[in-house]
Each structure stands twice: as structure tokens, then as C-alpha cells.
Amino acid sequence: MSIRHGILGVLSSGPAHGYRIKTQFEESTGGAWTLNVGQVYSTLNRLERDGLVECLADDDDSIKEWKITKTGQQTLSHWFHTPVDDSQQRDELTIKVLFAVVAQSFDVHSLVQNQRGAAMGRLQQLMKRKREINRGNSLVDILLLDAQVIKIEAEIKWLDTCEARLQKWQKERGEL
Amino acid sequence: MSIRHGILGVLSSGPAHGYRIKTQFEESTGGAWTLNVGQVYSTLNRLERDGLVECLADDDDSIKEWKITKTGQQTLSHWFHTPVDDSQQRDELTIKVLFAVVAQSFDVHSLVQNQRGAAMGRLQQLMKRKREINRGNSLVDILLLDAQVIKIEAEIKWLDTCEARLQKWQKERGEL
DNA sequence: CGACACATGTAACACGTTACATGATTTG
DNA sequence: CAAATCATGTAACGTGTTACATGTGTCG
Numbered sequence: 001m002s003i004r005h006g007i008l009g010v011l012s013s014g015p016a017h018g019y020r021i022k023t024q025f026e027e028s029t030g031g032a033w034t035l036n037v038g039q040v041y042s043t044l045n046r047l048e049r050d051g052l053v054e055c056l057a058d059d060d061d062s063i064k065e066w067k068i069t070k071t072g073q074q075t076l077s078h079w080f081h082t083p084v085d086d087s088q089q090r091d092e093l094t095i096k097v098l099f100a101v102v103a104q105s106f107d108v109h110s111l112v113q114n115q116r117g118a119a120m121g122r123l124q125q126l127m128k129r130k131r132e133i134n135r136g137n138s139l140v141d142i143l144l145l146d147a148q149v150i151k152i153e154a155e156i157k158w159l160d161t162c163e164a165r166l167q168k169w170q171k172e173r174g175e176l
Numbered sequence: 177m178s179i180r181h182g183i184l185g186v187l188s189s190g191p192a193h194g195y196r197i198k199t200q201f202e203e204s205t206g207g208a209w210t211l212n213v214g215q216v217y218s219t220l221n222r223l224e225r226d227g228l229v230e231c232l233a234d235d236d237d238s239i240k241e242w243k244i245t246k247t248g249q250q251t252l253s254h255w256f257h258t259p260v261d262d263s264q265q266r267d268e269l270t271i272k273v274l275f276a277v278v279a280q281s282f283d284v285h286s287l288v289q290n291q292r293g294a295a296m297g298r299l300q301q302l303m304k305r306k307r308e309i310n311r312g313n314s315l316v317d318i319l320l321l322d323a324q325v326i327k328i329e330a331e332i333k334w335l336d337t338c339e340a341r342l343q344k345w346q347k348e349r350g351e352l
Numbered sequence: 353c354g355a356c357a358c359a360t361g362t363a364a365c366a367c368g369t370t371a372c373a374t375g376a377t378t379t380g
Numbered sequence: 381c382a383a384a385t386c387a388t389g390t391a392a393c394g395t396g397t398t399a400c401a402t403g404t405g406t407c408g
Contacts, residue, residue, distance in 0.1 A: 009275035083294030099185035118259030154330035
């Protein structure tokens with residue numbers, strides 16, 4: 001549900017054609033979200049169908065410029081102003097651990113430690129990249145790196161909490 | 177890509193029929209992920225098509241029990257052992273802020289503060305629920321609450337980082 | 353009896369993803 | 381010229397989501 005908004009975001013700075021939208025989109029996400037070009041064209045058609053963008057077609061067969069409509073701008077604005085609903089976000093790590101807890105055929109402890117190890121590895125890579133940051137990096141790059149680091153730190157924190165909870169749980173079970 | 181694995185997770189504890197899978201699935205996710213029952217049946221058919229589950233049909237028209245296959249167990253095990261790839265996860269908050277930074281038609285500062293306010297509100301609700309936790313709560317409930325709290329705290333931390341970065345950025349631009 | 357939980361399924365749709373086909377323009 | 385980039389699009393697929401249709405069992 002975000003490619004649509006992303007494209008609207010790109011177009012809010014002015015009309016553009018499909019291929020340009022693709023590159024702008026990827027720049028805006030610091031390369032964290034790459035697009036198959038074809039996806040842009042499909043999505044543009046859906047946006048046109050919904051009246052969120054319109055096509056400034058000089059003639060068929062030529063380069064088509066797309067422009068955001070008033071409705072599109074309202075939609076984009078609404079998206080920007082609406083807080084994300086975390087309760088609707090499915091975080092794969094959480095899901096995975098929860099299911100491992102319930103599906104007793106697996107060792108939750110080793111799963112948690114496995115995920116933790118991978119997270120630590122990624123964290124180190126990110127910290128290295130962070131140390132290498134210089135004036136060549138855009139604001140987007142920096143914010144994205146911050147986001148990735150903070151998210152992984154949170155992952156590790158949660159995994160550690162899980163370990164503690166699991167041990168406490170087992171201990172309590174053992175005492176009964 | 178996770179409903180499949182979730183269903184496999186449920187079935188790893190033993191065969192079950194569709195409706196039962198649905199309730200088990202929702203219990204496993206602490207109610208954070210509710211399913212339309214129909215979805216279970218569609219997904220089961222896909223899993224059967226891929227050889228990950230098989231149907232123990234006594235007779236047509238009766239209650240159908242589903243069982244995980246050896247391949248299914250391997251797939252599930254592989255899922256459990258594979259660390260989640262954060263770089264592939266699209267976090268809506270991050271995307272939103274990044275696009276707001278690029279699409280200059282919006283006040284990033286107010287967006288950040290808006291999101292921060294909403295996050296603080298949710299955090300307070302969660303902390304309240306956390307204080308009310310008692311022995312009636314399952315391990316899953318507790319782990320899920322932990323996850324939600326830690327994630328929102330990370331969100332707030334990142335939003336604050338954004339504020340700082342944005343101010344620094346503007347200041348540097350102003351000095352040039 | 354009527355409402356509600358249990359139980360199974362189909363149809364349609366939206367979105368994201370990949371692969372494929374096609375051509376113009378630029379540049380080494 | 382050949383390769384890379386620019387540029388547009390279609391077709392097919394996987395997954396998640398909702399709405400709808402249908403029927404059984406149970407309990408107040």
C-alpha cells in the first residue's frame with residue numbers, strides 16, 4: 001500500500017514520466033526499496049483509474065508525463081498526516097518467535113540466539129558504514145542508516161527480553 | 177509469506193481441521209493477527225498444491241483434517257532457522273518520513289511531531305496494559321506486549337534522531 | 353426458536369514481484 | 381558498432397484480504 005503513496009510523493013514535486021519516477025522513488029528510499037520499472041507503469045494505471053494522477057499525453061506513443069491530481073494531493077496529505085498503525089504491521093521476527101513458542105517441536109532458545117547472532121552481525125556492518133559517513137552522503141542516507149541501526153538494536157533488546165522471559169517461565173514451571 | 181508458515185507452525189503440533197487452525201493461529205499471535213476463515217482454506221489448498229500439507233480425508237464432505245508433510249516440516253524448520261532479512265522489510269514509518277523529506281511540499285517537522293505524539297499515546301496505553309498484567313496472561317501475551325513496547329520506543333527514538341538531524345541539516349544549509 | 357459458535361468453501365480484488373518484449377538514445 | 385541507459389509496456393503469478401454462500405451443532 002506504499003508504492004502508490006511513494007509515487008504520489010515523487011509526483012508532488014512536479015510531473016514526471018514513468019522511468020524518471022522509478023529512479024526518483026529509489027533515490028527517495030536511499031536504495032532500500034528498488035522497483036521493477038514495470039511496476040511503476042502498472043501502479044500509475046491504477047492511480048489513474050482511481051483519479052489520483054492524470055496523464056499529460058501530448059500524443060499516443062510519445063513520452064507520457066504524469067501529474068498528481070487534486071484528489072491525489074489530498075490522498076498524499078492524508079497519508080502523511082495519518083500516524084502509522086503499528087498494530088496492523090506484521091513484524092516477521094515477532095511472528096516467528098511467537099509461533100516457535102507455541103509450536104513446541106522447536107528449540108526457541110536456539111532460534112532466539114540464532115536471530116540475535118544475525119542481528120549483531122548486521123549491526124556491526126551498519127555501525128561500520130555509519131563511521132564511514134561523510135559529506136557525500138545525503139540526508140536520506142543518514143536517516144535510513146539511523147533507522148536501520150535503531151531497529152536492529154530494538155530487535156536485539158527484544159530478543160534478550162525473550163530469553164529472560166523464557167527462563168523465568170521455565171523456572172516457574174519447574175517450581176510447580 | 178507468513179500465513180503459510182504460521183499454519184505450518186500450528187500443524188507441527190499435530191493435525192487439525194481448518195477452523196481449528198484459524199483459532200490456534202490467532203491464539204499463537206496473541207490476537208495480533210486475526211484471520212478470515214476463508215483465508216485458511218485457500219492457503220491450505222496452496223500448501224497442499226506445494227506438497228507441504230496433506231489432507232486426511234476420511235470421506236468427502238466430512239470434517240477434513242490436515243497434516244504437515246515431511247517437506248512441510250523441513251520448510252518450517254528452514255523458516256525458523258533463517259534469520260529475518262530486515263533489509264527486505266518495508267517499514268511504513270521510515271518510508272513515510274523519507275518521502276516527506278524529499279517531497280518538499282510538506283512540513284517534515286510537523287509530520288515527525290505528529291507521528292511522535294501518536295506513538296507516545298500508544299506507548300502509554302501499552303504501559304498501562306503492561307502494569308495490569310497478571311497470571312491470567314500467557315507467555316505469548318507478555319512477549320507480544322514487550323515487542324510492541326520496544327518497537328514503539330524505537331520509533332520514538334528514531335523520530336527524535338530525525339528531528340536532530342533535520343535541525344543540524346538546516347543549520348548547515350543556513351551557514352553556507 | 354433464535355443467536356452464536358463451529359465448520360467448509362468460492363469469487364473477486366488489490367498489491368507487489370518477476371519475467372518478458374520492444375524500441376530509442378547515448379556513449380565508449 | 382556494441383553496450384549501457386533511457387523509456388514503455390504486458391502477462392503471469394503469489395499472497396493477503398474481504399465478502400459472500402451454506403450448512404451443522406449447541407445452548408439459553
